[in-house]
Amino acid sequence: MKLYDFKFAPNCRRVRFFAAEKGVALDYVPVDMMTDEQLSADYAQVNARRTIPLLELDDGTRLSESVAICRYLDALNPEPPLFGTGPMGVALVEMWHRRVELEGLMAVAEALRNGVDRFKDRAIPGPHNFEQIPALAERGHRRLDSFYDMLEARLAESPYLAGEDYSIADILGVVTVDFARAVKKRIPETHENLARWHAGISARPAAAA
Numbered sequence: 001m002k003l004y005d006f007k008f009a010p011n012c013r014r015v016r017f018f019a020a021e022k023g024v025a026l027d028y029v030p031v032d033m034m035t036d037e038q039l040s041a042d043y044a045q046v047n048a049r050r051t052i053p054l055l056e057l058d059d060g061t062r063l064s065e066s067v068a069i070c071r072y073l074d075a076l077n078p079e080p081p082l083f084g085t086g087p088m089g090v091a092l093v094e095m096w097h098r099r100v101e102l103e104g105l106m107a108v109a110e111a112l113r114n115g116v117d118r119f120k121d122r123a124i125p126g127p128h129n130f131e132q133i134p135a136l137a138e139r140g141h142r143r144l145d146s147f148y149d150m151l152e153a154r155l156a157e158s159p160y161l162a163g164e165d166y167s168i169a170d171i172l173g174v175v176t177v178d179f180a181r182a183v184k185k186r187i188p189e190t191h192e193n194l195a196r197w198h199a200g201i202s203a204r205p206a207a208a209a
Helices: 010-022 041-046 066-076 086-113 134-155 168-183 192-202
Strands: 002-005 027-030 054-056 062-064
Touching (some): 002 010, 010 066, 010 168, 062 066, 086 134, 134 168, 168 192
Antiparallel strands (some): 002 054
């Protein structure tokens, strides 16, 4: 299997991190977002949406969207169960994974794509151009403050975001906190539980994928 990938893109890292935890070996095909290679005519032949990551199977089937790719890898390799076990465990992982994505990852994307010059007219990824809205950059920063507060409160009562077991919610949580450095947002010094959790997940071998 081949993964079209850019090392610094958070959704690509989510897939690499997940695959490493599952012990799945992937062949990486680099797509340089710094030179807008994902917008090239050649890459459009691979993915008309011009987004990464994209997983290409040995039979030529292609899957885009990071969660869909993780779901596929999970179905191939059920252990360890990173999407939760039992009705409540699965629901809790889904809930926290979505919260991290919507309240954290999207907040970083808002701040970055609406506040950095290189994303002028590229405020939303994909095949179409959209202008920046500076107010959304400011809002993204404020949303991240709330996101960090939410994680701190949760991790004061739970070892992992979805409960007692490590999951894809924790993977995306660390990916998001690390990605937030791109907009100069770091874990506040007062958030000791968040810092402890981040250090523990970051020490896992798969975090380096």
